[in-house]
Amino acid sequence: MKNEERNLQMFVFDLLRFHGIDGLIAFHPFNEAKRAVRSKGFYQRLGMYPGIADVVLVHPLKGIVFFIELKSPTGRLSTDQRKFQDECLKYAHYHEVASTAEQAANILDCWGMLKSNPLGKTNVSRAI
Numbered sequence: 001m002k003n004e005e006r007n008l009q010m011f012v013f014d015l016l017r018f019h020g021i022d023g024l025i026a027f028h029p030f031n032e033a034k035r036a037v038r039s040k041g042f043y044q045r046l047g048m049y050p051g052i053a054d055v056v057l058v059h060p061l062k063g064i065v066f067f068i069e070l071k072s073p074t075g076r077l078s079t080d081q082r083k084f085q086d087e088c089l090k091y092a093h094y095h096e097v098a099s100t101a102e103q104a105a106n107i108l109d110c111w112g113m114l115k116s117n118p119l120g121k122t123n124v125s126r127a128i
Helices: 003-019 037-045 079-090 101-110
Strands: 025-027 055-058 065-070 094-098
Touching: 003 055, 003 065, 003 101, 065 079, 065 101, 079 094, 094 101
Parallel strands: 065 094
Antiparallel strands: 025 055, 055 065
16 A cells, blocks of 8 residues: 555544544455465455455445545556446445545545535535
């Protein structure tokens, strides 16, 4: 994970900690550790999901799962991340990509995950 992406992830979880709605479940699925190719199958059997988004959220009242992939401003989705995004969109799961703090905050705000958005609000393609 690049420093820019790590900093963005820390921003997102700080924002949720201080401005997230009550009862929200939000976590980062730890998936990015470097490992030997031969152990990939083992970790997948344990539940590792290649390409899963950096932030997973469960809305406390609606029971809907949301995904945010965090990228540096020049970052691009990997093949596995693109496959995961396609699967989400195929089954109408919420999935967005953010490369700035403003984008991430606006996505969370439009999805109803924040009590307040300290960075303002804009529209996101799939507000609930």
